Amino acid sequence: MDLRELYQEVILDHNKRPRNKGKVINANRHAEGYNPLCGDMVALTVKTEGDKVTDIAFDGQGCAISTASASMMTEAVKGKTVEEAEEMFKAFQKMVTSQGVEPECEDQLGEEIMSLAGVREHPVRIKCATLAWHALHAALQGEEKVTTE
Numbered sequence: 001m002d003l004r005e006l007y008q009e010v011i012l013d014h015n016k017r018p019r020n021k022g023k024v025i026n027a028n029r030h031a032e033g034y035n036p037l038c039g040d041m042v043a044l045t046v047k048t049e050g051d052k053v054t055d056i057a058f059d060g061q062g063c064a065i066s067t068a069s070a071s072m073m074t075e076a077v078k079g080k081t082v083e084e085a086e087e088m089f090k091a092f093q094k095m096v097t098s099q100g101v102e103p104e105c106e107d108q109l110g111e112e113i114m115s116l117a118g119v120r121e122h123p124v125r126i127k128c129a130t131l132a133w134h135a136l137h138a139a140l141q142g143e144e145k146v147t148t149e
Helices: 003-016 064-077 082-097 103-121 123-140
Strands: 027-036 040-049 050-063 145-147
Touching: 003 064, 027 050, 027 103, 027 123, 040 064, 040 103, 040 123, 050 123, 064 082, 064 123, 082 103, 082 123, 103 123, 103 145, 123 145
Parallel strands: 027 145
Antiparallel strands: 027 040, 040 050
């Protein structure tokens, strides 16, 4: 199995069995994201205690890339500080929009999230991959709605 196939397996697994799907009941931050290009929608609920993301979940509907990205993102930021989560948002943006993957992005995001790097070869899919990340950024900034347009 080559690397591309392995990455496809990771994405398909997160799409079929999304982690942290649902709502955080006692969330103190939330944001809704919408991609008007394809109709993907995500509702993100986040609980922070002090400067830590202690719980996070997503709900909504979207394509495999959108769902897998949301699932991976929630796993990755749970337990991180708000600042670390914001740095991950920036690294993810850089990864999917730049030509090459910089080593610090790999270190910050981890191998599983790096499986989404291939979306940069399909510009129309970048908004699918970044939707949940934009919702995370909005929620951490105290904003409640975000769109990929």
